[in-house]
Amino acid sequence: MMRKIRFLLALWLGKCARLALRALRRNATFFPGVVALKICPDFLGQVDKPENIIAVTGTNGKTTVSNLIADVLTDRGHRVLSNRLGSNVAAGIATTLLYGSSLFGKTRYETAVLEIDERSSKRIYPYLTPKWLVVTNLFRDSVMRNAHPEYIANFISQAIPRKTKLVLNADDLISSRIAPENDRVYFAVDRMETDVVECINLINDLQICPTCSGELQYDYRRYHHIGRAHCRDCDFKSPEAHYFATDVDTTDMTMTVTDKQGGRVVYPLLSDSVFNIYNVVTVAAAMREFGLTHEEISESLGKTKIVETRFNARQAGNVRVVMQMSKDKNALAGSRAFDYVSQLPGEKEIILMMNCLADQKNWSENTTWLYDCDFEFLAREGISRIVCTGPRAKDYYLRLLLAGVPEERLRCTLSELDAPELLEYRPGESVCLFYGTDALDLVYKVQAKIVECAEEAAAR
Amino acid sequence: MTIEILYPEVCNLYGDLMNIEYLRRAVPEAEVVKTSLKTRPAFLDRDVSLVYLSSMTERAQILVRDAMTPHLDALKQKIEEGLPILATGNAMELFIREIQDEDGTKTPMLGLFDLQAKRTMERRYNALYLGRFEDMDILGFKSQFSHAYGGEDVPALFETVRGAGRNPGETREGIRYKNFMATYLLGPLLVLNPPFTRLMLRLIGAGDRPVPFEKAAMDAYTLRLDEFKDPKRGFTY
Numbered sequence: 001m002m003r004k005i006r007f008l009l010a011l012w013l014g015k016c017a018r019l020a021l022r023a024l025r026r027n028a029t030f031f032p033g034v035v036a037l038k039i040c041p042d043f044l045g046q047v048d049k050p051e052n053i054i055a056v057t058g059t060n061g062k063t064t065v066s067n068l069i070a071d072v073l074t075d076r077g078h079r080v081l082s083n084r085l086g087s088n089v090a091a092g093i094a095t096t097l098l099y100g101s102s103l104f105g106k107t108r109y110e111t112a113v114l115e116i117d118e119r120s121s122k123r124i125y126p127y128l129t130p131k132w133l134v135v136t137n138l139f140r141d142s143v144m145r146n147a148h149p150e151y152i153a154n155f156i157s158q159a160i161p162r163k164t165k166l167v168l169n170a171d172d173l174i175s176s177r178i179a180p181e182n183d184r185v186y187f188a189v190d191r192m193e194t195d196v197v198e199c200i201n202l203i204n205d206l207q208i209c210p211t212c213s214g215e216l217q218y219d220y221r222r223y224h225h226i227g228r229a230h231c232r233d234c235d236f237k238s239p240e241a242h243y244f245a246t247d248v249d250t251t252d253m254t255m256t257v258t259d260k261q262g263g264r265v266v267y268p269l270l271s272d273s274v275f276n277i278y279n280v281v282t283v284a285a286a287m288r289e290f291g292l293t294h295e296e297i298s299e300s301l302g303k304t305k306i307v308e309t310r311f312n313a314r315q316a317g318n319v320r321v322v323m324q325m326s327k328d329k330n331a332l333a334g335s336r337a338f339d340y341v342s343q344l345p346g347e348k349e350i351i352l353m354m355n356c357l358a359d360q361k362n363w364s365e366n367t368t369w370l371y372d373c374d375f376e377f378l379a380r381e382g383i384s385r386i387v388c389t390g391p392r393a394k395d396y397y398l399r400l401l402l403a404g405v406p407e408e409r410l411r412c413t414l415s416e417l418d419a420p421e422l423l424e425y426r427p428g429e430s431v432c433l434f435y436g437t438d439a440l441d442l443v444y445k446v447q448a449k450i451v452e453c454a455e456e457a458a459a460r
Numbered sequence: 461m462t463i464e465i466l467y468p469e470v471c472n473l474y475g476d477l478m479n480i481e482y483l484r485r486a487v488p489e490a491e492v493v494k495t496s497l498k499t500r501p502a503f504l505d506r507d508v509s510l511v512y513l514s515s516m517t518e519r520a521q522i523l524v525r526d527a528m529t530p531h532l533d534a535l536k537q538k539i540e541e542g543l544p545i546l547a548t549g550n551a552m553e554l555f556i557r558e559i560q561d562e563d564g565t566k567t568p569m570l571g572l573f574d575l576q577a578k579r580t581m582e583r584r585y586n587a588l589y590l591g592r593f594e595d596m597d598i599l600g601f602k603s604q605f606s607h608a609y610g611g612e613d614v615p616a617l618f619e620t621v622r623g624a625g626r627n628p629g630e631t632r633e634g635i636r637y638k639n640f641m642a643t644y645l646l647g648p649l650l651v652l653n654p655p656f657t658r659l660m661l662r663l664i665g666a667g668d669r670p671v672p673f674e675k676a677a678m679d680a681y682t683l684r685l686d687e688f689k690d691p692k693r694g695f696t697y
Contacts, residue, residue, distance in 0.1 A: 143474050143603045143646075144586040144697060150517045151581075202477075207469035213497065213523055331475075363694040364588055364687045366601045368647030371475025394680040398651070401673045402478070402485070 010040035029086020033094030044127035050112040058136030066115040075300035081109040090123040121159035138175040187285040188241035195220040243285035265294035316451040317458030318427035328356040328436030331372035338377040347429040355390035375403035389419040420449040425457035476514030485672035509664040515549030544639040549646035579606035586697035591618035600645035
């Protein structure tokens with residue numbers, strides 16, 4: 001009885017906190033859950049949950065994939081509860097579920113799409129059994145929080161309920177092996193023209209056979225450990241995909257997804273980046289498992305758009321200003337962003353301000369990730385100048401020298417607002433600002449300064 | 461001159477391998493040999509100036525231990541003869557007595573030094589580090605699941621000024637015996653510490669020579685040193 005009273009008190013106070021924050025025009029996606037979990041630590045276990053829970057986790061793409069799944073389901077007429085506007089840790093999930101429940105704790109939804117932080121697995125899955133868990137991929141992330149991908153894979157494996165069906169990336173030999181006792185399907189993308197065999201990245205997290213520690217031979221590799229491989233010493237090999245993307249065409253922006261039941265449908269690509277190609281086949285696999293037809297999924301995907309918060313470009317003066325987010329302290333995000341931007345057409349100038357300013361306020365950023373990140377891509381032709389800025393500017397400067405960037409192309413200033421003045425703004429070039437996620441006010445100021453400098457240069 | 465990296469297919473976390481790339485840039489004539497788990501280490505059969513082991517996963521610690529065990533006596537002899545060895549991050553734990561997990565499970569390691577690591581996989585220790593080596597300031601980062609205890613007679617590599625030594629209650633950090641050096645500091649230790657790198661270059665027989673991009677490296681070192689010496693700056697994350 002006391003347990004029930006405590007749960008209801010947590011639910012009501014959580015709902016009150018949410019209403020109060022909403023009245024103050026705040027998002028209210030985290031704190032109400034904190035209140036609920038403080039009062040009732042097993043709130044996630046007690047609150048009634050939708051029958052169909054699709055959980056989405058992984059290092060990259062989980063936000064985009066969960067948003068796309070929610071969009072497709074909504075377009076097909078489902079009422080979907082999701083945490084798309086908020087937090088993906090336990091308090092965020094608690095906030096979402098308390099919002100989705102009645103005053104007596106009964107859920108008002110049949111279906112939920114929940115993006116779940118992989119490091120929060122042990123705080124969430126003991127109380128919540130997703131019908132499906134979609135794992136986009138597992139890469140090296142924050143050294144301080146996530147250690148290494150094998151650690152995170154073990155974390156998820158130990159927490160995920162056995163009843164949950166897994167939707168896994170066959171091209172990722174780390175995440176595709178989680179929770180081996182669970183029922184599962186795989187998705188994959190067929191060999192692409194840009195694939196290689198030898199790893200060209202610094203991060204290469206699966207070099208030996210995970211079964212026998214023998215020699216792992218990649219048949220092809222997209223980047224890092226993503227690709228298809230087999231062991232030379234035992235019968236281990238990449239799993240066969242149930243949902244397979246072929247004929248990727250970035251001119252027509254289409255690809256074909258085939259499945260083991262014989263389905264074969266053309267899907268729209270939402271962007272030409274490899275990550276987004278994976279996002280579409282991931283959504284197709286998850287939604288087929290949910291029960292939609294390929295035609296329904298493809299049609300609904302065609303109506304959606306990816307919110308390009310990580311990359312956008314606009315004209316200013318005679319240059320194109322490119323904003324490229326790169327999650328701070330994340331070597332893989334940096335590598336992918338450097339690779340993509342360095343291959344954009346035309347000449348480029350770059351400002352690097354991916355410093356973690358939150359860390360800088362209280363201590364000093366752990367910069368070991370700089371030496372896992374492929375700064376070598378920034379030594380490519382076509383990049384005429386790189387300005388390193390922010391509190392860790394001198395570390396970036398040294399790292400770029402070691403990456404083979406000629407010293408005459410480099411500039412360095414600790415003051416972010418001084419950085420735009422160190423560029424040349426040659427007509428027709430792109431000015432690219434790489435920024436982290438925790439100091440957006442400052443980013444927008446630097447962006448405005450870049451635009452101002454570009455317009456002044458055009459007027460001269 | 462030959463520098464040997466042991467087992468880079470599994471010992472490659474946190475940018476540690478850039479330590480050897482930094483030395484290679486300083487000594488372009490050096491040959492870098494990469495020894496895999498299934499290959500006999502080069503230092504057993506030929507002159508090697510430095511053997512390096514970097515951070516790895518917990519599973520890899522077992523694989524590396526098993527790969528090194530057949531060569532344990534030869535390894536001890538080489539250490540006694542003064543072979544320079546550098547181990548960073550949890551590679552240090554290869555050479556201690558054992559690792560004990562929270563549930564009491566003990567994993568025996570090579571046992572060259574009488575230390576026990578206590579590991580808690582649910583709690584990661586993250587901190588900055590400021591220490592001394594002879595007359596040098598040493599800067600670095602720690603990010604680890606375990607700390608080492610015991611080893612009263614095991615000489616330390618660094619004397620801690622701020623941050624944790626082998627464990628948060630100790631000022632002795634790492635292990636130094638003759639030219640064997642091991643530290644829990646991870647990542648590009650040599651890139652972060654150009655004065656220490658100059659000493660390493662002398663130790664491996666490269667003589668007195670500048671470190672690569674010396675001015676840029678010293679600028680970054682000096683700025684970080686000022687930050688780490690600032691008493692108002694937090695040290696544990």
